Amino acid sequence: NPLFNSIMISIISLNAVFLAMETDYAIKLVLFSFQLADLIIISIYTTEMLLKFYVDPLNYWRSGYNLFDVIVLLIAYLPYILDKNDTKHYKPWDIITGVQALKILKLISYSRGMRSLITALGQTVKTVIYVLVLLFLLMFIFAILGYGLYGDPETGDSKNWGNLASALFTLFSLVTVDGWTDLQDELDKRGFSASRAFTIVFILLGFFLFFNMSIGVVIMNIQDSTQNYERELKAEKQAALRAKKQAILQRQQEEVNMLMHQQKTSEYKTFSELVEDFKKTLHHSDPMVLEDFCASIPFIDLYLTSLDLQDNTAIPLALLLESLLCQQNENKKEKLVAP
Structure with a gap:
């Protein structure tokens, strides 16, 4: 309820x-x-x-x-x-x-909207897990590579690349593009000028490819779920409208049947008189169920107006044609009379 x-x-x-x-x-x-x-x-x-x-x-x-x-x-x-x-x-x-x-x-x-969103998130879990597994494998490869290149305790950055755990945490910062400039400055200070290519390649693969891919998958599933939710709402509105139309038709049929029954039981009233009494109970705001557009009052009004315009146009044309025919007949007579 x-x-x-x-x-x-x-x-x-x-x-x-x-x-x-x-x-x-x-x-x-x-x-x-x-x-x-x-x-x-x-x-x-x-x-x-x-x-x-x-x-x-x-x-x-x-x-x-x-x-x-x-x-x-x-x-x-x-x-x-x-x-x-x-x-x-x-x-x-x-x-x-x-x-x-x-x-x-x-x-x-x-909340149906929240339930639809949760359903969409549940559908994306499987695909997102695959993307995250690929991202973890990429981070694992680059973590071992970074440890070998920059993890030397004497000449390298042992704080960020000294072991596998710290290297993975550093790569996670690069994936989220959070403070990556500070990490690159630490490598530049120690003379690893070629590390910029390492950082750029990993950010391109990790952030722009895999990270944004997972976000795109979530957005696509949420969009599909939202469209399904809107279709369900539209179907419910159409079903409610059909039910309302059926209720109005049933009420109108019952009223007409009641009038027919009154006509049969009445001795002196005709159906037109019963309808006249029924018209007095109608209002301009009463709903009317129409199956076709051509049965609507605005269409009939427009159609009758078009017929009037056609009549107003056709009558002068007929008079003009009649005058032209008369003039043509007179010209023929004059030619016949002429020597």
């Missing part, structure tokens, strides 16, 4: 506001009702889950969004199960308190 969805969206948004207010220590000192508000919101979430499960208990567990809601609800109950004063639960308590923000993700299940 749209009302139920609106209520749940409002409650989730209110929960987000409470979570944001809890991060301010001054507000927590003034307000002490956060725990009570959290209990009320969790009880509403539990009622929502039970309602959905009651409506469709079999298909409830087939939806990934419902499973996610159950997991979030279980996490929300953990702070009330663990004892925060126990030293064993000190670190888990902090982690569970931070994970409470996952409750805001319940908003995704109530």
Whole structure:
């Protein structure tokens, strides 16, 4: 129900506001009702889950969004199960308190646009993983090459290229094009002038090819998902319009049948008189279902206007032709009479 969805969206948004207010220590000192508000919101979430499960208990567990809601609800109950004063639960308590923000993700299940976006991201995972694997192989090759060229502890840049881990981290900075000029300056200071070709080749392959390829794959899938979402909305609007037309046609047929029945049961009224009474109940704003354009009132009005214009044009032409024929006949007579 749209009302139920609106209520749940409002409650989730209110929960987000409470979570944001809890991060301010001054507000927590003034307000002490956060725990009570959290209990009320969790009880509403539990009622929502039970309602959905009651409506469709079999298909409830087939939806990934419902499973996610159950997991979030279980996490929300953990702070009330663990004892925060126990030293064993000190670190888990902090982690569970931070994970409470996952409750805001319940908003995704109530937004078709967000669900469409999540579906598109899920479809891109496989392709993006392949691109990332190729990127990792490229980084692995260049990391070993960079370690051999610039990783010497005496003459090279051992901080950035001294081992495989630091070389991979340096290449990750080059892939994201973040601070690559500083890394190149370090190599230039140590006399590695040919390192510029190494940096340029890796940035061209890593950033402009593989990194942008993964972004392009995501954008293409999101675009396809958006187009499918728009087509679904258009189909739903057309279905709603057809249903509305059918309802109007059915109502009009029922009214006509009622008039026919009144004519049969009436002794003195004719159908035209019944229609005259029916016309009085009509308004200019009443909808009219028309199957073809030629049955619409604007088309008929335009067609009749065109016929009037044709009549106004055809009559003078006929008179002109008649006068020309008469003049031609007179000319023939004069030629015959002439000697």
